[in-house]
Amino acid sequence: MSSERAHTNYVAIWVWLVVLMIAGVAASYLPLGKGAVIALIFAIAATKAVLVALNYMHLKFETRLIYAIAIVPIVLVLAMTLILFPDFVFRR
C-alpha cells in the first residue's frame, strides 16, 4: 500500500490543482450564457475536489468501505437539495 502511495506525484497534482483554479477564474469571464459558465465553473471545482480526494486523501488506495462512507453523505446532500429545488425555484 505505502509503495503504491510513494508513486503518487504530489507536486504534479498540485500543479494540476493550480491550473484548474486559474481555469475556473478565467471561465467566470467567458462570454457565454450564465448557465454554461456556472456549469463549467462547478465542473472544474468538482474535478479539483476529486483530485484532492483520490490523491491527497489516498482514496484511490482505499477499500469499498471507505468509498461507501465518503459517497453516501454526498448523495444525501444532493438528494436533499434537489428535492427542495422546485419549491424554491418555481415559487418566485
Place this chain on the structure above:
Amino acid sequence: MKTHAATQAIAGIPPGKIAVWWFLASEVMLFGGLIGAYILARLGSAGWSAEAAHLSAPMAAINTFVLLTSSMTMVMAFAAVEKRDDRGLRTFLLLTILLGFAFLGIKAYEYSSHIMAGFTPSTGSFWSFYYTMTGLHALHVLAGIVINLILFLMARGRLVNGHRVELAGLYWHFVDVVWIFLFPLLYLT
C-alpha cells in the same frame, strides 16, 4: 484474552481511519446542508449576484492557492513520516501551519474590509450566508492548525507516528475541498 475494539482493524482498515472518514461524512452533511440552503435561497431570490460582486475574487483566488498549497505540504509531511524523515516531517508540518495562518490572515483582512464598507452579517441574506459559511470554514482551518501544531510539537519530541499524520491530513484535505466549493459558490458566480 480480551479483544480491544479500539485497536482492532475492521476489514483491514485501522479504526482511526474509519472514525475520521465517518466524522468527515457528518461534516459533508453540515457543510452540504448550508451550501444546499445557500444555492436554493440564491436561486429563489433576486439581487444576490449584485451583493456577491462586492467580494474580492482576486483575494479569494490567492487564498485558494494558499490552501491548495497547504494540502500539498500536508501530504508531503505524511510522505516524509513514511520515509522516517523527521526533519522533512517537521518542515512540512510547519509550512502547513504557516499556510493555514496565511489563509486566516487574508480572510480576516477580507472580513475587516467588508465590515468597514458596511457589510455585516445582518446586512442581508447573502451576507448572513457568506459570514456563516466562510466563518464555519475558518473555524475548521483554525482547528486544523491546532491539530497540526500538536503533531509538530510531538514530532519535535519524535513521538509522532505516520498514522496520526495521515488522519490529520484527511481532515486538512477535507477542509481544502470545502473551500474548493465555497470559492466558486461565493466569489465566481
